[in-house]
Amino acid sequence: MPLPHFLILIVAVILTGALTIWIAASIGIPLYVLGVVALTAAAIVHFATRVDH
Secondary structure (H helix, E strand, O other): OOHHHHHHHHHHHHHHHHHHHHHHHHOOOOHHHHHHHHHHHHHHHHHHHOOOO
8 A cells, every 4th residue: 555545544544533522522422432332343343253263
């Protein structure tokens, strides 16, 4: 992957995360709830894509 594409990808991820936190804060969702939802989603994705050896 060329460096400019990689840097644009990093900026896009950071901006998307900031936008998500801003929207959640503006509608009144506590930050810890957002964190629990993110960790739960990460765990579900991890166990769904895990390959048993």
